Amino acid sequence: MRCYDCLQEARSDTTGIGVCSRCGLATCENHARVRQVRVDHQNGLGSSYGRIPARRVVCHTCDMAETAH
Ligand SMILES: [Zn+2]
Numbered sequence: 001m002r003c004y005d006c007l008q009e010a011r012s013d014t015t016g017i018g019v020c021s022r023c024g025l026a027t028c029e030n031h032a033r034v035r036q037v038r039v040d041h042q043n044g045l046g047s048s049y050g051r052i053p054a055r056r057v058v059c060h061t062c063d064m065a066e067t068a069h
């Protein structure tokens with residue numbers, strides 16, 4: 001699995017560590033952004049957040065797109 005951002009930069013020596021949850025492309029340790037997200041638990045009265053955060057990987061490009069104003 002090759003990191004897409006590294007391929008764009010003509011670097012091929014990196015190994016992908018994950019897949020971006022937004023665009024679905026492989027991303028490496030340098031280009032990945034790992035975020036903690038709260039998980040919504042549905043119960044009879046509505047919803048509440050779980051105590052343990054889940055994890056989400058996005059690539060550098062999608063991270064910039066999400067955080068740009
Ligand atoms: Zn990379």
Ligand SMILES: [Zn+2]
Nearest residue numbers: 020023059062
């Ligand atoms: Zn992405």
